[in-house]
Amino acid sequence: MRKEFLYNEVANGIARQIAAGVLQPGDKLPSVRRLCEEHSISMNTAKRVFLELEAQSLIDSKPQSGYFVSKLPYQKLPLPEISRPSSIANDNEPNELIRKVYSNMGNDALTLFSISAPSGQLLPLPKLKKDLVQATRELKEGGTAYEPLQGNLKLRRIVAIRSLTWGGNLHENDLITTNGAINAVSLCLMALGKPGDTIAMESPCFPGLLQLAISLGFKVLELPTHPVTGLEIAALKKAIPKINLCLLIPNFNTPLGSCMPDENKKEIVALLAKHHIPLIEDDIYGDLYFGTQRPKCCKSFDEEGNVLWCSSVSKTLAPGYRVGWVAPGKHKEKLLKLKLVHAISSAAVIQEAVANFLKSGKYDNHLRQLRRILHDNYLQYVHAIARYFPEGTKTSRPQGGLALWVELNKGVDTSALYDLAIKKQISIAPGRMFTLQDQFENCMRLCIGLPWSDELKFKLKQLGQLARMI
CATH class of the missing domain: 1.10.10.10 (Winged helix-like DNA-binding domain superfamily/Winged helix DNA-binding domain)
Known part of the structure; x- marks a missing residue:
């Protein structure tokens, strides 16, 4: 060892x-x-x-x-351009495209470059099963009873302890458990806003967050985002008079993989606090860093309880377990009321099992191995893209996470590329999914959370050949 x-x-x-x-x-x-x-x-x-x-x-x-x-392979490929979305809030959802792509989830016959989750082959499944059995033995009534409204105490305690690694300094009482991070974000949105409010988000952005905001009646203002450093602060400052909320993924934003520098995080937290605009921080990819240490969060610089920090184990350990949490700051009571109405309780056995796994040290061992594999995969993907894709292709340079953003030449429609690729048993996520505007049609996101193999390399080669045909 x-x-x-x-x-x-x-x-x-x-x-x-x-x-x-x-x-x-x-x-x-x-x-x-x-x-x-x-x-x-x-x-x-x-x-x-x-x-x-x-x-x-x-x-x-x-x-x-x-x-x-x-x-290095990525030195041969230029970076994608900084996004330049319209300064007007939009709600043009690509519903049919999203439905078509996500209908492939769980289809083992396909190479799922489209789904941003680690393959089960990269997860410690036997150890998780043992912790599930142990949880049923340890919990009162075998875990069939309701959990306390705030959630599993052991899980909240270990998440609070782990927050010290990124400067969170949380207490177990600061946290509420949820059914994954998307549930945490949903509770935050319902607690802080109302239909008609405008929410600022990065562009491109995870489709699930865009759809969630629209479903709750929000107007979404997409802001320019740099592929390396994330949200452009100057654009946020300009948008301040228009917005009621802000929702960001500062650490390894999907699909770009960007990581906001600490000084930017600190400035954004202070800016939003000054104007009394709550910041919902989705930190679901924070543990998947490729560097020497975990990046700080916006919550690290929060002195007024204005940042609602959300995360889960969905991208690191067990996507299907739906175990997440939120540190809602001064908005805690609002979220507890909403959780009571919408969920009553979290899944006791699952939360206990995850808490045991995190507490035992097995999680950190797993993360070290997973991060190494993801970084290796990123390099392998870019090497294949540089070799097989059309000249002029650009790729992001993620510093962590599960996503690689690929920008093809203007005129290449990745929605049409999806239709060609699916015939080869390859599923991609076209760029139009990641916006509510007419942009990113020549881009796509590829998940790097698949086990590298000669077969995977061949699929990337096929994808590159199809891109040359369009």
């Missing part, structure tokens, strides 16, 4: 230096012997580090000379 930890640690450290530009293409890496001395590892472990970096296409081996940093 210790060798495995060191191998991952050293390989990830070098990969981060390469991604950050500390090590440039063509730079020579230390020898195997030197790596052993610098990190106090064995020769076999050092060799495994180099093999792993080679497998990620990060380094090249030159006989008799050693290892050198290769030109």
